Amino acid sequence: MEFDGFYLLGWVGVIGFVLIRLYYGLVLKPERLGAKMRKQGIIGPPPTLLLGNIRELKKSQSILLNTSSSHLPQRCSCKVFMFSLGNINILCVAEGDVVKEISTCTSLDLGKPSYQQKERGPLLGKGILTSSGHVWLHQRKLLAPHLYMDKVKGMMNLISDSTINLLNSWKTIIETEGGIADIKIDDYVRNFSKDVISRACFGSYYSRGDEIFQKLRSLQENMSRKSLSKGVPGMRHLPTKSNRDAWALEKEIRNLILQVTKEREMESTNQERQDLLKIITEGAKNMKLGQEASRQFIVDNCKNIYMAGYETTAVSATWCLMLLASHQEWQDRVRAEVLQVCEGRIPDSDMLRQMKQLNMVIHEALRLYPPVVVVSREALKDMRFGNIDIPKGINIWTLVLTLHTDPEIWGADAYEFKPDRFVNGITGACKLPHVYTPFGVGPRVCLGQNLAMVELKMLVALILSNFSFSISPKYTHSPAIRVGYRATTWTPSVGEEVCEKNI
Numbered sequence: 372m373e374f375d376g377f378y379l380l381g382w383v384g385v386i387g388f389v390l391i392r393l394y395y396g397l398v399l400k401p402e403r404l405g406a407k408m409r410k411q412g413i414i415g416p417p418p419t420l421l422l423g424n425i426r427e428l429k430k431s432q433s434i435l436l437n438t439s440s441s442h443l444p445q446r447c448s449c450k451v452f453m454f455s456l457g458n459i460n461i462l463c464v465a466e467g468d469v470v471k472e473i474s475t476c477t478s479l480d481l482g483k484p485s486y487q488q489k490e491r492g493p494l495l496g497k498g499i500l501t502s503s504g505h506v507w508l509h510q511r512k513l514l515a516p517h518l519y520m521d522k523v524k525g526m527m528n529l530i531s532d533s534t535i536n537l538l539n540s541w542k543t544i545i546e547t548e549g550g551i552a553d554i555k556i557d558d559y560v561r562n563f564s565k566d567v568i569s570r571a572c573f574g575s576y577y578s579r580g581d582e583i584f585q586k587l588r589s590l591q592e593n594m595s596r597k598s599l600s601k602g603v604p605g606m607r608h609l610p611t612k613s614n615r616d617a618w619a620l621e622k623e624i625r626n627l628i629l630q631v632t633k634e635r636e637m638e639s640t641n642q643e644r645q646d647l648l649k650i651i652t653e654g655a656k657n658m659k660l661g662q663e664a665s666r667q668f669i670v671d672n673c674k675n676i677y678m679a680g681y682e683t684t685a686v687s688a689t690w691c692l693m694l695l696a697s698h699q700e701w702q703d704r705v706r707a708e709v710l711q712v713c714e715g716r717i718p719d720s721d722m723l724r725q726m727k728q729l730n731m732v733i734h735e736a737l738r739l740y741p742p743v744v745v746v747s748r749e750a751l752k753d754m755r756f757g758n759i760d761i762p763k764g765i766n767i768w769t770l771v772l773t774l775h776t777d778p779e780i781w782g783a784d785a786y787e788f789k790p791d792r793f794v795n796g797i798t799g800a801c802k803l804p805h806v807y808t809p810f811g812v813g814p815r816v817c818l819g820q821n822l823a824m825v826e827l828k829m830l831v832a833l834i835l836s837n838f839s840f841s842i843s844p845k846y847t848h849s850p851a852i853r854v855g856y857r858a859t860t861w862t863p864s865v866g867e868e869v870c871e872k873n874i
């Protein structure tokens with residue numbers, strides 16, 4: 372009897388403890404954090420229990436997706452506000468001075484949001500994109516030097532090879548169609564970007580990268596579909612169909628990456644390979660991790676490089692081509708420059724550097740359609756930016772798209788495509804140059820910035836010197852913000868088509 376009483380008491384204790392933890396995590400903590408922000412005059416829509424403001428977000432996203440106009444999405448007019456994704460408190464910032472302090476903050480106490488590592492675990496694991504503190508620092512030091520400009524120069528051939536593949540497939544279509552064809556470019560551009568990343572990552576094993584890539588893409592789509600349920604506590608653990616599919620894909624991707632790593636190790640060759648997989652594998656060895664942790668490090672970082680470098684570049688290139696297709700005068704101007712600089716040759720890095728007009732067009736495309744529309748962080752300790760006290764646990768979103776199109780910063784023509792604004796560089800283009808951050812800024816600035824710019828320039832330059840193009844009558848302009856591997860990503864509309872013809 373006595374034993375039963377203790378037993379029961381034990382269970383009551385455990386259940387009570389779990390309930391208190393849940394109450395603290397789901398109700399008390401978000402409410403306290405919200406109250407601290409409200410005290411400073413920072414407001415937002417009132418959150419509901421468990422969902423926060425997910426319902427409002429879903430509603431505004433469906434409005435956005437149904438909009439078939441050339442207007443950019445609606446946005447909140449205030450520059451600092453907050454909302455909740457489930458029990459996660461998010462502070463949104465589009466105030467120039469505060470943004471500057473946040474983006475240049477070098478403290479390891481400002482990390483990546485922990486919910487991203489939890490919610491996007493199958494896609495990104497604990498790689499460089501989602502990690503914080505010393506783990507991130509180690510990954511950064513390991514990977515960064517291999518994407519410096521001198522290394523990218525060594526990738527020129529693989530980038531031009533991938534571009535020529537794209538050109539050849541378009542030439543074949545155009546020839547078959549009698550000199551003019553209607554081509555939906557999205558998948559070709561994605562294929563190009565995937566090809567470059569696969570070759571940079573897996574070297575001669577790049578064709579195996581294809582399979583990994585296809586599965587990552589399915590996983591990304593799976594995660595993107597359920598992204599608005601992120602923040603609902605516990606959802607990721609439930610064996611729903613979507614979660615089961617994600618877990619299965621995660622396992623397949625892991626096995627594929629490890630298989631390539633193993634084959635590479637067994638290969639007896641003196642050839643020195645400097646692809647990213649080799650760097651990551653050696654990095655894992657030097658860290659003297661256990662076998663499982665070492666494997667996870669390799670898998671996660673390969674996936675991160677893929678995810679970081681593939682969609683961003685593809686989306687930027689597609690927007691760039693769409694803008695050139697709809698602004699013929701700029702198409703002619705940039706083509707003239709390319710033809711003059713290259714004189715019929717495949718561009719090398721020096722030639723690409725001389726293409727000023729092309730550079731301006733790419734800057735303007737990245738301003739209007741930044742692939743990463745929000746840069747997110749979490750305060751891992753109490754912090755202060757500008758005059759805002761940010762308690763530990765608050766997530767901070769820097770609203771890149773809002774800053775890139777703010778008429779107060781860029782002038783009344785902020786929404787227009789005017790590459791000339793960059794004629795004197797970024798400093799001459801607007802009042803607050805530090806808010807132009809398509810590649811981020813500060814300690815976590817994009818590692819692949821040089822590679823991405825070379826890819827974009829090579830692709831656009833070679834397309835311009837081989838074809839002239841205009842917007843297809845079938846094209847519908849309906850830009851949409853989709854939640855991707857980072858907070859959010861712009862995607863060109865489904866059904867975007869550009870008409871190509873040989874010149």
Ligand code: HEM
Nearest residue numbers: 679680683684687742743746809810811815817818819823
């Ligand atoms: C047009 C193409 C690209 C754009 C617009 C872009 C944009 C960005 C942005 C805004 C960030 C910073 C996010 C933050 O501060 O949290 C970032 C980080 C990163 N990017 Fe890119 N990116 C592009 C291409 C690439 C490519 C091609 C690669 C690699 C091959 C790459 C690898 C990375 C990595 C590894 C990080 C994480 C850096 C860190 O957290 O330390 N990116 N990118």
